[in-house]
Amino acid sequence: MAVYTRIGAEDMAAIVAAFDVGTLLSAKGIAEGVSNSNWLLEAQREGEEPRRFILTMYEERTEVEDLPFFLDLLDYLSARKCPVPRTIHDREGASYRLHEGKALALIEFLPGVSVSEPTPGQAHSVGAALAKVHLATADFPQRRTNTMGLATWQRLLDACGTDGLTAIHPGLAATVARELDHITRHWPQGLPEGVVHADLFPDNVLMLGEEVTGLIDFYFAATDLLAYDIAVTHAAWCFSDDGTRFDARISRALLEGYESVRPLQAEERAALPLLARAAAVRFLSTRAYDWMNTPEDALVTPKDPLAFARRLEFYAASENQALFGEPA
Amino acid sequence: MAVYTRIGAEDMAAIVAAFDVGTLLSAKGIAEGVSNSNWLLEAQREGEEPRRFILTMYEERTEVEDLPFFLDLLDYLSARKCPVPRTIHDREGASYRLHEGKALALIEFLPGVSVSEPTPGQAHSVGAALAKVHLATADFPQRRTNTMGLATWQRLLDACGTDGLTAIHPGLAATVARELDHITRHWPQGLPEGVVHADLFPDNVLMLGEEVTGLIDFYFAATDLLAYDIAVTHAAWCFSDDGTRFDARISRALLEGYESVRPLQAEERAALPLLARAAAVRFLSTRAYDWMNTPEDALVTPKDPLAFARRLEFYAASENQALFGEPA
Numbered sequence: 001m002a003v004y005t006r007i008g009a010e011d012m013a014a015i016v017a018a019f020d021v022g023t024l025l026s027a028k029g030i031a032e033g034v035s036n037s038n039w040l041l042e043a044q045r046e047g048e049e050p051r052r053f054i055l056t057m058y059e060e061r062t063e064v065e066d067l068p069f070f071l072d073l074l075d076y077l078s079a080r081k082c083p084v085p086r087t088i089h090d091r092e093g094a095s096y097r098l099h100e101g102k103a104l105a106l107i108e109f110l111p112g113v114s115v116s117e118p119t120p121g122q123a124h125s126v127g128a129a130l131a132k133v134h135l136a137t138a139d140f141p142q143r144r145t146n147t148m149g150l151a152t153w154q155r156l157l158d159a160c161g162t163d164g165l166t167a168i169h170p171g172l173a174a175t176v177a178r179e180l181d182h183i184t185r186h187w188p189q190g191l192p193e194g195v196v197h198a199d200l201f202p203d204n205v206l207m208l209g210e211e212v213t214g215l216i217d218f219y220f221a222a223t224d225l226l227a228y229d230i231a232v233t234h235a236a237w238c239f240s241d242d243g244t245r246f247d248a249r250i251s252r253a254l255l256e257g258y259e260s261v262r263p264l265q266a267e268e269r270a271a272l273p274l275l276a277r278a279a280a281v282r283f284l285s286t287r288a289y290d291w292m293n294t295p296e297d298a299l300v301t302p303k304d305p306l307a308f309a310r311r312l313e314f315y316a317a318s319e320n321q322a323l324f325g326e327p328a
Numbered sequence: 329m330a331v332y333t334r335i336g337a338e339d340m341a342a343i344v345a346a347f348d349v350g351t352l353l354s355a356k357g358i359a360e361g362v363s364n365s366n367w368l369l370e371a372q373r374e375g376e377e378p379r380r381f382i383l384t385m386y387e388e389r390t391e392v393e394d395l396p397f398f399l400d401l402l403d404y405l406s407a408r409k410c411p412v413p414r415t416i417h418d419r420e421g422a423s424y425r426l427h428e429g430k431a432l433a434l435i436e437f438l439p440g441v442s443v444s445e446p447t448p449g450q451a452h453s454v455g456a457a458l459a460k461v462h463l464a465t466a467d468f469p470q471r472r473t474n475t476m477g478l479a480t481w482q483r484l485l486d487a488c489g490t491d492g493l494t495a496i497h498p499g500l501a502a503t504v505a506r507e508l509d510h511i512t513r514h515w516p517q518g519l520p521e522g523v524v525h526a527d528l529f530p531d532n533v534l535m536l537g538e539e540v541t542g543l544i545d546f547y548f549a550a551t552d553l554l555a556y557d558i559a560v561t562h563a564a565w566c567f568s569d570d571g572t573r574f575d576a577r578i579s580r581a582l583l584e585g586y587e588s589v590r591p592l593q594a595e596e597r598a599a600l601p602l603l604a605r606a607a608a609v610r611f612l613s614t615r616a617y618d619w620m621n622t623p624e625d626a627l628v629t630p631k632d633p634l635a636f637a638r639r640l641e642f643y644a645a646s647e648n649q650a651l652f653g654e655p656a
Contacts, residue, residue, distance in 0.1 A: 008443075008444030008445070009441040009442055009443045009444055009535075010443065010444055010445055011444075012441065013441070023536075024441060025439045025440070025536065026439045026440065026441060026534075027441050028358045028359070028360065028368055029358060029359035029360070030356045030358055030359065030368070031357035031358065031359055032356065032357070040356055040358070111354045111370065112353070112354060113340065113341075113352060113353075113354060113355050114337055115337045115338065116336030116337055116338055116339075117336070117338055207337075208353065
């Protein structure tokens, strides 16, 4: 949560002019996005109503060569009535611009708030929205390798080392070794692939009541197993933040919402217990790495890796293997 | 620039309901305010247009007992057509509420951006807006002692110590001692008093073109010499950020703008050279203190005290004593 770069009002007005959205009326740096800077802008073309936008400046973690995938995806989904913000192209038709060496994109502002304690009705809507994205991207022409896949988790956890993981929690190193081995050996083959959001936490969903008004922050989106995206979303929504409490009602509502739009194949359902363990390892790996490698004076507070170690234990427990239902 | 406190969407909806502004449509933490947390909210009452607000949560530096002065002042000025945001009172008529032990106020959102490189036309407007505030508050019934006055500068600079000031710049300790002595001995008596903003930097002024759309952040406002407020605004607007370049055109425009609304008395004009040195010492004192006392992991980067040491040198130089014009 930070704004890493300062842009003066005069520069901001020039940026807004380059995107041809009229005169700048307001610009506020917003405390969103872990690795990018964001501003909420208002601008107005003569004779039109004022409009609002999110201006994103891509900092370290986003590769500029990936931006066409992320930004074209938003336009593709938006054109197919998925609740995602569309991008604003500049006067030359480009979906992003460079400003002092950094890439900038202007994205439609969507109303809605990110819930902290979802209701089953909200979880149902999120499941349905995710399924809609999965169906809509079936013919999306671009591919992007999931750079945050199994090999990366392994590398990040190796970098933490046995001592580092033990310092986070006694026994964590052994759990991680066991799980990485299990996941590698049982990774499912032949499941439906498509574009996955891969990071659909409540922070990345805007809602009004039970309606999803926006899925945002697609900067981990990639081509991968659709069922893995369900597993990530499950891990993100069905637990208390700290991972100590699992909510079975949210879990059921999320899956029912998803299947109300896209029924799971039997093989996908059968793979979900394994993919849920994988999703837990994915966030455990980045959180453990960031926990050990965030400088004390950083603008961002690292998130607790234990919250995902607890989810991992939950998903790995034998009594929870039937969580996702039996193949029909 | 930070949001210090997290408020979940459910709590935010309850806060908005208590202020009776309808249903929450959007809430973004904004990177504004050095010592308070701020959110840009949108809410809508049934059958009305959506409206925007700034929600401020007062953190450490603001005393809750001062809030009625600050908030009533906004309503008083707003009713007298000064460009300041009015406050929204809650269902019980209170101008602020407590949430988990911290005070919260809901304030009207105003359009406009804070300029980085003001033009003379903009400086003229800011001078005029300041004079309008000074005239409008002539009958404001509340008083507040300026807790950021000469005694406080002395205390903060004492706390820095000779070694601390010398570490910031060789010779700074001697300059500070000389100036504090000079200012104390020559502090003007009998000048017009009223409500001063006392912190009218470009960051605290919203503009659209050359129009001032909002004066904001009145949390240093107090009862003091009106001419001192002019001196603060002069120090804030007429130099490059780092204090190395003085812009005589901005200076002239600012003063002319002010006098287009409220002509200076001869005694005020005569006191301005001294008050400008005082204004420079005021910001030097807080910046030097913060420079030495900000923890390395703080969310806020301390501002360079040298920028105001340079302004102080400029104002103290004999060739600049006629800067504010001769008594008519």
